[in-house]
Amino acid sequence: MLRAYETLCAVCTLRHGRLLDAAHIIGDRAEGGEPVVPNGLSMCKIHHAAFDTNLLGISPDYRVQIDGDLLAETDGPMLLHGLQEMHGRLLTLPSRHRDQPDLARLEQRWAAFGQVG
Ligand SMILES: [Zn+2]
Numbered sequence: 041m042l043r044a045y046e047t048l049c050a051v052c053t054l055r056h057g058r059l060l061d062a063a064h065i066i067g068d069r070a071e072g073g074e075p076v077v078p079n080g081l082s083m084c085k086i087h088h089a090a091f092d093t094n095l096l097g098i099s100p101d102y103r104v105q106i107d108g109d110l111l112a113e114t115d116g117p118m119l120l121h122g123l124q125e126m127h128g129r130l131l132t133l134p135s136r137h138r139d140q141p142d143l144a145r146l147e148q149r150w151a152a153f154g155q156v157g
Pocket residue numbers: 049050051052053054083084085086087
């Protein structure tokens with residue numbers, strides 16, 4: 041799955057392979073949560089964890105949204121550069137259409153983010 045993304049984080053474009061994960065848009069226990077390319081996003085460890093905990097959402101037009109409470113926090117450089125500055129950024133996606141994340145899955149996941157955030 042990661043190969044489709046030429047091993048970079050879709051959020052921040054970090055390229056260091058050992059810091060990258062294949063994140064599932066829909067969790068593997070839910071319907072639609074199969075480990076297939078359209079259910080995946082390549083993400084670095086911090087963005088994967090933020091996505092899984094709904095501190096970071098992906099809108100169906102492929103923009104990064106950071107949780108409002110997190111945006112209001114003050115902390116060190118990881119919060120500022122690694123998370124807050126990602127707000128509104130466009131995802132970096134694979135060029136081949138078949139490797140891109142499935143819009144229906146993104147919309148489903150986005151609805152869940154909206155309820156929390
Ligand atoms: Zn990242």
